[in-house]
Amino acid sequence: MVLTDTELRSFDENGFLVLHEVLGSDELREIRQAADELCALDGDRIPEDWREDYRYGALVGAAVNTGSMLCRLEYPLAKDRRFLAMVANPAILAVAADLHQDEVVLTWEDMVVKTPGSGEPVPFHQDDLFQSRASRVFSIGVYLDDSTRDPLLVYPGTHQLGPLSESQVEAWVAAAKEPPLRVPVSAGDAIVHNVRMIHGSSANTSTLRRVVYLEFRTPDQVRYDSPWDEWWLERRLSIVPAAIRERAALGWGVNPAWKTAEAKTDWSVRIPPSPGDEVYLRVDHKDIAQRRQES
Numbered sequence: 001m002v003l004t005d006t007e008l009r010s011f012d013e014n015g016f017l018v019l020h021e022v023l024g025s026d027e028l029r030e031i032r033q034a035a036d037e038l039c040a041l042d043g044d045r046i047p048e049d050w051r052e053d054y055r056y057g058a059l060v061g062a063a064v065n066t067g068s069m070l071c072r073l074e075y076p077l078a079k080d081r082r083f084l085a086m087v088a089n090p091a092i093l094a095v096a097a098d099l100h101q102d103e104v105v106l107t108w109e110d111m112v113v114k115t116p117g118s119g120e121p122v123p124f125h126q127d128d129l130f131q132s133r134a135s136r137v138f139s140i141g142v143y144l145d146d147s148t149r150d151p152l153l154v155y156p157g158t159h160q161l162g163p164l165s166e167s168q169v170e171a172w173v174a175a176a177k178e179p180p181l182r183v184p185v186s187a188g189d190a191i192v193h194n195v196r197m198i199h200g201s202s203a204n205t206s207t208l209r210r211v212v213y214l215e216f217r218t219p220d221q222v223r224y225d226s227p228w229d230e231w232w233l234e235r236r237l238s239i240v241p242a243a244i245r246e247r248a249a250l251g252w253g254v255n256p257a258w259k260t261a262e263a264k265t266d267w268s269v270r271i272p273p274s275p276g277d278e279v280y281l282r283v284d285h286k287d288i289a290q291r292r293q294e295s
């Protein structure tokens, strides 16, 4: 275990946990460079088969896919091997394994880009797209930039309300007696959040803020409590082993602050083996719905 009992209890009670210095300075520099390069692409310079992954305008609401301000980059692992290597950061995998107490599989990856002056807030919400209904899901948001002036805003404990509709979230927030809690962090830190905790952020008027969100579930959660099936799971299972190999190939270590993560984790036990040799780095979330329609 890398998380203490106090941290585990706090996560259960509040629905979020701050992890400091998950990325060391070298890894942070590499990931930022990868993000800079991908964010700098626009128009015809974006390879054709990546275009649908570049999202503009706002993450939610009427301004989704409007204008030219990048707000989200989907499926980053296939676009730069450094993002893939980051998935195998020992701190990230050890925290995921501690919180699930089981094998883990990556079920979501994207980069939120809050461009300064874009004016688009992230309205309060629970993450409900493709969600598990009966079991706990969490996402690890790795910060590439300081969020001091544009932090994540959370309502601690609200994951305990269970799944809510958009209008129920809106009503709950309107009636809340306390303002949301600001959770500012530094570049290289991460915030784990229970996807049911009500969270959001204001319009970014300060500096660029990018966060890579990595959601982990267990293979059985995917099998028995998710919209996906064994076909999708098999492809997803190839990602973490590929990330471990990529990280070793790049020679990336662990930030000294998380040395125990490396020492205490026996990856061969916690990471289910990939069912085949093929590596799938862009396993679309919508594939299952499309395949069901086609069959």
Ligand SMILES: O=C(O)CCC(=O)C(=O)O
Binding pocket: 059, 112, 122, 127, 151, 152, 199, 200, 201, 211
């Ligand atoms: O990083 C943020 O401001 C929130 C992003 C978020 O909640 C989401 O992408 O669902």
